[in-house]
Amino acid sequence: MTEIDTPQHTVVVPASVPMVSLLGPGDEHLDLIEKAFKADIHVRGNEVTLRGESAEVALVERLLDELVTIIRTGQGITPETVERAIGILRTETHERPADVLSLNILSNRGRTIRPKTLNQKRYVDAIDKHTIVFGIGPAGTGKTYLAMAKAVQALQNKNVNRIILTRPAVEAGERLGFLPGTLSEKIDPYLRPLYDALHDMLDPETIPKLLAAGTIEVAPLAYMRGRTLNDAFIILDEAQNTSPEQMKMFLTRLGFGSKMVVTGDVTQVDLPSGTKSGLRIVEGILDGIEDVSFNRLTSHDVVRHRLVGHIVAAYDAFEAQRQEPAEPDRRPRATR
Numbered sequence: 001m002t003e004i005d006t007p008q009h010t011v012v013v014p015a016s017v018p019m020v021s022l023l024g025p026g027d028e029h030l031d032l033i034e035k036a037f038k039a040d041i042h043v044r045g046n047e048v049t050l051r052g053e054s055a056e057v058a059l060v061e062r063l064l065d066e067l068v069t070i071i072r073t074g075q076g077i078t079p080e081t082v083e084r085a086i087g088i089l090r091t092e093t094h095e096r097p098a099d100v101l102s103l104n105i106l107s108n109r110g111r112t113i114r115p116k117t118l119n120q121k122r123y124v125d126a127i128d129k130h131t132i133v134f135g136i137g138p139a140g141t142g143k144t145y146l147a148m149a150k151a152v153q154a155l156q157n158k159n160v161n162r163i164i165l166t167r168p169a170v171e172a173g174e175r176l177g178f179l180p181g182t183l184s185e186k187i188d189p190y191l192r193p194l195y196d197a198l199h200d201m202l203d204p205e206t207i208p209k210l211l212a213a214g215t216i217e218v219a220p221l222a223y224m225r226g227r228t229l230n231d232a233f234i235i236l237d238e239a240q241n242t243s244p245e246q247m248k249m250f251l252t253r254l255g256f257g258s259k260m261v262v263t264g265d266v267t268q269v270d271l272p273s274g275t276k277s278g279l280r281i282v283e284g285i286l287d288g289i290e291d292v293s294f295n296r297l298t299s300h301d302v303v304r305h306r307l308v309g310h311i312v313a314a315y316d317a318f319e320a321q322r323q324e325p326a327e328p329d330r331r332p333r334a335t336r
Helices: 019-023 025-036 054-072 079-090 097-101 118-129 143-156 183-201 207-213 244-251 278-286 306-323
Strands: 008-012 039-044 047-052 106-108 111-113 132-136 162-167 216-220 232-236 259-264 292-296
Touching (some): 025 079, 039 054, 097 118, 106 143, 106 183, 111 143, 118 132, 143 259, 162 183
Parallel strands (some): 132 292
Antiparallel strands (some): 008 047
């Protein structure tokens, strides 16, 4: 197809949208778009002319429309926003990138927490719709962070009276007994990531008061035994390190007016050899039960440093290759 008979489309950006916001400083966003699509893109004033394959041109048109919509919500556009919007459009889903990337869960001190990928949006929607939700995926996919944001949101909206955050105290290559200090001090390192996330979501001076009042409780999983948890948002983190018995114990703590979110990574089990992971078998047990939702996140949903996503994907590929059956040795054997 020659340039003469290649379809040409012109997109007119509304005058109310600054072109520098759309295209980025030094056309940084425009460069990302040009690399991602097989289309020639020319900008003149507020007009963007597109030429190329019809499907690619249509995607670029949709992308520009979505980015304009995001800008109009008052949310700034970053290179990460552009990349994630492109990723969502490439999934051939009916979900609009603007709906995914502009969904605000929580705002604190000028910082807004929102889903950044399609799977994260589906996970957050599942938390809204179901009583028990499982978020399963590798490190950095926002499983626990988004669940905690939804818990704080539920508390602020008075949908629940308290938040309970718990983890199994399982040693990841270390021995709990050899750590210095009291039992509370020994357990604290296991719970520290939960405290860190809380400090992102609440004013630091209010956290000690909420902990002292029991409005927020952060405790090892063993502390859940024998309790019924009513009117609470309960999060079990690192659930791959629960035994099947512990998983059953936790799930049966559910009381009236409560919601549970269970998060974990089934590829990072630190249990002693021979002990089954409760997270690995629970889906087969609860499959088909109403109001229970299982959500999978992948390396594509990693929202930490971009290298983390590449590292997770590389390890997944390595594990898959290692599990492939070896080719049988068909070389002729020597006879005696």
